[in-house]
Amino acid sequence: MSLLVREALLSFRRAPLLSALSVTTIAFSLFTVGLFGLVALNLREALRDLEERVEVVAFVLRGTPPETITLASQDISTFPEVFTVTYVTEEDALARARRELVEFRDAYQDLQVNPLPASLEIRLREGFRDAQNAAAVAERVQGFPFVEDVRFGRDWVEQLDDLRDLAGILGLVIGGVFAAVAVVIIGVTIRLTLLQRAREINIMRLVGATNWFIRGPFLLEGAVKGLLGGVLAIALCYAGYTVFRSNTSVLGGLVFFGPQHILVIVIFGVLLGLFGSLVSVGRHLRLVSGRLERRAA
């Protein structure tokens, strides 16, 4: 085993309590970030379900020949925003109304003439399911002469937009704050380790160890702590997720992180650990040799 690895691991054995403290604080910071990540992830999933319902409906003038409508719907489906176009004939509309509007079943049953117009139901591609794009599509569809009216539920699509923006900003801000807190905490715990080992570092310097040689084990130590903290944070998140899911029947379709999310969190932990130790070791070494530099200036 190389000296670097041995010295880094030695610090875990020599100061198990401090090491455990560092790993735990990293884990809890990442856990908080992870929880917000989970909330954001599930919110996005929920919004995706909602978004799929964003559609533009064009009502067709009575008596329009079906060929004209079919041609137009082919044309509309080439719009960049458009995902699918479904032609709902007058008969389809009535059948659906009978099926879905149970309260009015009797009323629809007795009709001699079908009062419902035919329509084109236009679903939008992912990424275009917002008020602005829906309005643009609606405006162009309105241009077809056989189209009587276009609806896309402007109000609730706009509210969906607002909700999406708010969720994004909130996730970013809170996640950022907790990541910053994690960096500070890691820096402090590494600094405690440094103070505890100041004597050893001093001896290393006196016998001629280079600054990078002194930094090495601390950086490795920080990275390992970050790694352990990241893994622990994932475990905590999973525990939280399981508890939450088993206690809430309303929210059925909760999702957990995928493998790539887990990898990102663990790598993030390692980077936090590395960054924290780099900053505090760098400061420590500068403080020790600072007198020299000041004199030289």
Add this chain to the structure above:
Amino acid sequence: MIRLSHVVKTFPNGSLALKDVSFHVPKGEFVFLTGHSGAGKSTLLRMLYAEERPSQGEVRVGGHLVHSLKSDEIPRLRRRLGIVFQDFRLLEDRTAFENIAFALEVTGARRDTIPARVTRVLTQVGLAAKARAHPRELSGGEQQRVAIARALVNDPAILLADEPTGNLDDRATRGVFQLLRDINTSGTVVVMATHDLDLVRQTAYRTIEMREGAVVFDSADDHDGEDR
């Protein structure tokens, strides 16, 4: 080996630690640095191993221009020096053997050469039998011997000792001092700061006395001015 020219050291708080200090230590010499506490002995030694930098003047140690050394060049200087302190500065959680091996490891010595080199210096300081002992299991004199062994393991050209016998009783002092003399006999320059005047009087080694940051006496001036 060591040459100081008009060295001045002012600390950031304005206090003058060294005042125009100049002297030369040739190869193979043993030099006592004497004076009261606060006279500037430690500051002067720290300057020799680049822990302090002069405010003015030049410091040359074994071919290195210490006064203009960049911080990444300092390790190279220190690998050519052995440094010993009053408080030994051993790592408590490592054995005598590991403390010495540590000095080799951090300088990137080949791993397979380390055990033989450590054993050699432990034998040299008379502690081969205590290689597995931790510092707390050793007497003060023995701890200082381990520290000296650590200083010797990189075959330094110069050994700097800051009050190495300050924490030792008479018997241990004599032992450590004899060890330093033996090291000097084998060709290593030894600069030893001390205020133990009995020790100084026992021998005819060169003595540089400091007072309030200035050299007030240098026995080399009395005998042989040409040697400077």
